[in-house]
Amino acid sequence: MSIALLDLCRWRLVPLLLGLLLNGCASLDYYAQLGQGQLALLSAREPVDKLLADPTRDAELKRRLALAQQARDFASRTLQLPDNRSYRLYADLERPYVVWNVFATPELSLAPLTHCFPIAGCVAYRGFYQQGRARGSAALLQERGLDTYVAGIEAYSTLGWFADPILNTMLRWGDERLAAVIFHELAHQQLYVADDTAFNESFASFVERQGLRQWRTARGLAPLAADEERQRRQFTELILASRERLQVLYGSVVSDEQKRQGKAAEFSRLRQDYVALRDSQWQGDTRYDAWINAPLNNARLLPFGLYDQWVDAFAGLFEQADGDWSRFYQRAAELAELPAEERDRALRALAASR
Structure with a gap:
């Protein structure tokens, strides 16, 4: 809110x-x-x-x-x-x-x-x-x-x-x-x-x-641990990949019952993929276990698409502004003025540039 x-x-x-x-x-x-x-x-x-x-x-x-x-x-x-x-x-x-x-x-x-x-x-x-x-x-x-x-x-x-x-x-x-x-x-x-x-x-x-x-x-502190940032990105990518597969499933011509079965199978796959990623690359770090083990549904995946969808695009925009916050805000405001479809196209291009 x-x-x-x-x-x-x-x-x-x-x-x-x-x-x-x-x-x-x-x-x-x-x-x-x-x-x-x-x-x-x-x-x-x-x-x-x-x-x-x-x-x-x-x-x-x-x-x-x-x-x-x-x-x-x-x-x-x-x-x-x-x-x-x-x-x-x-x-x-x-x-x-x-x-x-x-x-x-x-x-x-x-x-x-x-x-x-x-x-x-x-x-x-x-x-x-x-x-x-x-x-x-x-x-x-x-x-x-x-x-x-x-x-x-x-x-x-x-x-x-x-x-x-x-x-x-x-x-x-x-x-x-x-x-x-x-x-x-x-x-x-x-x-x-x-x-x-x-x-x-x-x-x-x-x-x-x-x-x-x-x-x-x-503050003279070391950069954020590369492992922590990598884990967050990998976890987000895992969720977004699952969302993409579900999007394809829901847009297909199969029956609703087949879609329900496919949905259940996708959430099972998501949990399996998470365990494989955690155990093979995160040395068993369990920080996301509580989230993945809770009941999964479409709505639970929704915030990932909202909070992370264009982060890479804004990172690209920041690079184009040479790390100048004033220029970055000005360019972000210019994006905000575009019609919705044109704004999305511009954001996709910025994300692809990275």
């Missing part, structure tokens, strides 16, 4: 409220929980500098937040990301994730069920501030015969409408992951295209990864 839809304290959101009312009463409950969740988040914020100066606050929390401020400064100074109050505040939501996103696809298709919102446009998921609501929504979709996947999300961007805080949910991971999330979410503030989730998430993922490389260099 990329943007909050309700906040009665902000006059700028009056047009959004009108848009929501036009969507009909059936949607009001969903939008109400969005508004309540966002307002609760905003109410929980406190300035990081004030927290750091408080001798009664937890020392480890203060260490993590001090590091986050260094990453925040680096994001604007070096990565040339927006310089505003976002991630200068902290909010403890007292839960492990800020929202839970529900992804859904038809049983025999990889096409996502999309949801359209004012400003944010159409996205391939629906967000809920309560895990129970997300699971309930997924259950209703399953009754309609859809594949579903509920994913806990540690952070999201309001695209500059509000000062997004550092959340306790962002502190569940290590120091580098914390910096990476800040880079990722600020990238959404830098550039966002309505109705193109793959573009937005791939852009932010590239900024996150390249930013993290430069962050490590600036």
Whole structure:
């Protein structure tokens, strides 16, 4: 979920409220929980500098937040990301994730069920501030015969409408992951295209990864372990290859029952290919075991196509800009202005160039 839809304290959101009312009463409950969740988040914020100066606050929390401020400064100074109050505040939501996103696809298709919102446009998921609501929504979709996947999300961007805080949910991971999330979410503030989730998430993922490389260099740390990056790329490629085979299967003229059998066989193959890759090239590293051993369906594969589809394309664009962030953002913005089909062709060409 990329943007909050309700906040009665902000006059700028009056047009959004009108848009929501036009969507009909059936949607009001969903939008109400969005508004309540966002307002609760905003109410929980406190300035990081004030927290750091408080001798009664937890020392480890203060260490993590001090590091986050260094990453925040680096994001604007070096990565040339927006310089505003976002991630200068902290909010403890007292839960492990800020929202839970529900992804859904038809049983025999990889096409996502999309949801359209004012400003944010159409996205391939629906967000809920309560895990129970997300699971309930997924259950209703399953009754309609859809594949579903509920994913806990540690952070999201309001695209500059509000000062997004550092959340306790962002502190569940290590120091580098914390910096990476800040880079990722600020990238959404830098550039966002309505109705193109793959573009937005791939852009932010590239900024996150390249930013993290430069962050490590600036701190005198060794480059990211080649094995770790290679494993992530190989795992992603494994999932995307499975998606491609499923796409061919679902587009074929065989019966639905044959497609179901082929789907089951493909997920079995995916697990076998994963085990072979892990044991032959990763020295038995099990970091992705939990994901691969969970129930697999079309919806579970969906985020890979969204978050990774154009990362190589943006890497190519960054190379063409000679590593200059300002030029890179300018060229990415030019891509964003293209009609959707032309934009995809340009991205495919950039990816192929690498």
